[in-house]
Amino acid sequence: MDFIKLAEERFSVRKFSDRQVEQDKLDLILKAGQIAPTACNIQPQRIYVLQSQEALEKLQKCKMSHFGETLAILICVDTKACWKREYDGKASGDIDAAIVTTHMMLAAQELGIGSTWVMHFIPEAVRAEFEIPDHEEPVSLLVMGYAANDEKPSAFHMQKKDLKEIVTVL
Numbered sequence: 001m002d003f004i005k006l007a008e009e010r011f012s013v014r015k016f017s018d019r020q021v022e023q024d025k026l027d028l029i030l031k032a033g034q035i036a037p038t039a040c041n042i043q044p045q046r047i048y049v050l051q052s053q054e055a056l057e058k059l060q061k062c063k064m065s066h067f068g069e070t071l072a073i074l075i076c077v078d079t080k081a082c083w084k085r086e087y088d089g090k091a092s093g094d095i096d097a098a099i100v101t102t103h104m105m106l107a108a109q110e111l112g113i114g115s116t117w118v119m120h121f122i123p124e125a126v127r128a129e130f131e132i133p134d135h136e137e138p139v140s141l142l143v144m145g146y147a148a149n150d151e152k153p154s155a156f157h158m159q160k161k162d163l164k165e166i167v168t169v170l
Helices: 003-009 023-034 053-060 093-110 123-130
Strands: 045-050 071-078 114-118 136-145
Touching: 003 093, 023 045, 023 071, 023 093, 045 053, 045 093, 053 071, 053 123, 071 093, 093 114, 093 136, 123 136
Parallel strands: none
Antiparallel strands: 045 071, 071 136, 114 136
8 A cells, every 4th residue: 555545544433342462463653663764763652552451451441432442552661761952942753753643544554454542541540550651641542442433433534624724835
């Protein structure tokens, strides 16, 4: 599949089947996160795979949306390891985590695994439930699995602004 087609066909899955993601596919998704570019290649990402029943139950206490996922990947950044700009101290962590998350999300799509990037979670609850160290910041959460048979993209999925509205050429 070419990249544009892959990206166009990917949508946020909000209803998963109970089919488990195979270990070899999970390994490829994690590899995509490992090879994602980060500032100065410092790789501050810390990836937590939540797939046991216990972990998924804990996760439900930390987020507002529930889709019946069979797998979740929590992406944190080690704030001690992030690259920082010298002149203003801006840390790369959020950007690095976003790149890592996107790589894994698109790798999952290529493998036939659905996902939803969940932003609406409670970082303090995640930190407490999963004993995340203080120097790690929970940044993004991918809930994943095989889409339910009747799952379809949102009606808004294909509504894209014209390039002229979002691009300025100088």
